[in-house]
Amino acid sequence: MNHLDMLKTHPRNTTIDPKVLSDCIEECLACLDACNSCADACLGEQQIDMLRRCIRTNLDCADACQAAARMLARQTEPSWALLRAQVQAMELACRLCAEECEKHGKQHEHCRICAEACRRCEAACTRLMSSLPAQA
Amino acid sequence: MNHLDMLKTHPRNTTIDPKVLSDCIEECLACLDACNSCADACLGEQQIDMLRRCIRTNLDCADACQAAARMLARQTEPSWALLRAQVQAMELACRLCAEECEKHGKQHEHCRICAEACRRCEAACTRLMSSLPAQA
Amino acid sequence: MNHLDMLKTHPRNTTIDPKVLSDCIEECLACLDACNSCADACLGEQQIDMLRRCIRTNLDCADACQAAARMLARQTEPSWALLRAQVQAMELACRLCAEECEKHGKQHEHCRICAEACRRCEAACTRLMSSLPAQA
Amino acid sequence: MNHLDMLKTHPRNTTIDPKVLSDCIEECLACLDACNSCADACLGEQQIDMLRRCIRTNLDCADACQAAARMLARQTEPSWALLRAQVQAMELACRLCAEECEKHGKQHEHCRICAEACRRCEAACTRLMSSLPAQA
Numbered sequence A, B, C, D: 001m002n003h004l005d006m007l008k009t010h011p012r013n014t015t016i017d018p019k020v021l022s023d024c025i026e027e028c029l030a031c032l033d034a035c036n037s038c039a040d041a042c043l044g045e046q047q048i049d050m051l052r053r054c055i056r057t058n059l060d061c062a063d064a065c066q067a068a069a070r071m072l073a074r075q076t077e078p079s080w081a082l083l084r085a086q087v088q089a090m091e092l093a094c095r096l097c098a099e100e101c102e103k104h105g106k107q108h109e110h111c112r113i114c115a116e117a118c119r120r121c122e123a124a125c126t127r128l129m130s131s132l133p134a135q136a
Helices: A003-007 A018-043 A048-072 A080-104 A109-129 B003-008 B018-043 B048-072 B080-104 B109-129 C003-008 C018-043 C048-072 C080-104 C109-129 D003-008 D018-043 D048-072 D080-104 D109-129
Strands: none
Touching (some): A003 A018, A003 B018, A003 B109, A018 A080, A018 A109, A018 B018, A018 B048, A018 D048, A048 B018, A048 B048, A048 C080, A048 D018, A048 D048, A080 A109, A080 C048, A080 C080, B003 B018, B018 B048, B018 B109, B018 C048, B048 B109, B048 C018, B048 C048, B048 D080, B080 B109, B080 D048, C003 C018, C003 D109, C018 C048, C018 C109, C018 D003, C018 D018, C048 C080, C048 C109, C048 D018, C048 D048, C109 D003, D003 D018, D018 D048, D018 D080, D018 D109, D048 D109, D080 D109
16 A cells, blocks of 8 residues: 555545655654564574664664554644654654664664664654644 | 565574565555554544444554564564464454445545555465464 | 552663652553543544544544553663653643543543543653653 | 543443453553563563563563553444454463563562563453453
8 A cells, every 4th residue: 555545535635745744654664664673683683782772772763653653644633733743753763773773784784774764764754844834 | 665675684584484474564564554544534524423333443453453563573482373363363353344444435435445455464464374383 | 560560670770760750651551541442432422523633632642652651661771862752742642632532521421531541641741751861 | 540430431332341341451551561661671681682582472462462452442333253353362472471471580570570460461361251242
């Protein structure tokens, strides 16, 4: 499924750019999957001791993305202030997780792939933030 | 992100067919997004009274898919019995949600798209179930 | 289970007041359950048309609380900035949901109970925010 | 909030024993919190190498409980077959997690507390299973 096709069928019109919104939701789902997978791959690594912080940031990022993916997909009676707050939390979670994963990207391919997913999601959040209405 | 690329980087080998597993996780994420979106689109419809059951099955299906997507992506120390049980719950959730959404597919395009996502996820579950080891 | 008993067993010391933190996590779990239940009770009401916004804010609040409950319970390698951002999103979600549920509290007992759970969680967030370290 | 008080306000009558259902949802939320907390406490332990399987079963159990807690709290248009399937997955997740945590309960107090939460949730699932209607 392409999220944009689904978004176009919603009975209520959104004031946000549908492409920017759909891209963000898709990056969000990909990031949640990457983070959840990377946490588990780290858990299976010999050198798990160096990866504790990575597992923690992965789990936090997955949780922030999951909440945001669900909230952003809703177009009925939105609160822009709440969406802004949740996207801001997710954007920060993505940046922190990307920074941590990038430290391990040379040794662990899963960290490299996860860092990329986090950076794409972070960029999608930044674009969405400038597209979200300022008022409540 | 392509889940298969991530799966290949895992330090532990899986005994499940990686393509079948990755496809199921991707359908699962798409289905969770479709169901969450369809629940909200139904909530915005004029004829919401006929869509109560649809909203309920959408929400249940999103929750079952979310749990399964997280559990299936983990390759470290899996319990096949638990994965079978969660995939079975998800497969049933997808079938019930598809059956309900198909009733509204002619009037509501979001129900038609959601039913398709549920059917694809249901089929991916069936393929995965025959690929999961029988023992604990 | 009492969350405080669990928190005391953690191998890493937290710099946050353990009672304030545990209370917030417990209110957070109670609020997530109240919001999820209220959304479904609204879905079963005759006058569902007036309850669309209530269902939406209930679902958002449940999602924000769920992410926060998971993130706050982690004491290993925390990012205070991220916790602040997620608690801020949750606090706002609770306030918006309480405001909406309070409008329906006279007709619908589930809205009255839910509003109370949201207000308790909102207050616990406010206490926690002033207890969280300011630095990253 | 007491879940039973909330359940009594639902516009639709449930055919399940409300006390058995409410107890199960409350144990489910406590178990999800215990498992999420124990996974993180294990992540902070010196001897993390022995706790990999424990972290994995904790995360799976938290996810199964989360899905079940949300689905069970809904009384509008339920599917008993789906609830049975999800409760079965959760019951197994709780048993597996309890068995693993019990192995570490002497060295790690968080594992002992988590095992107890899992056993209480497992017992609540067993009681609920015999209370759920057999038909779809």
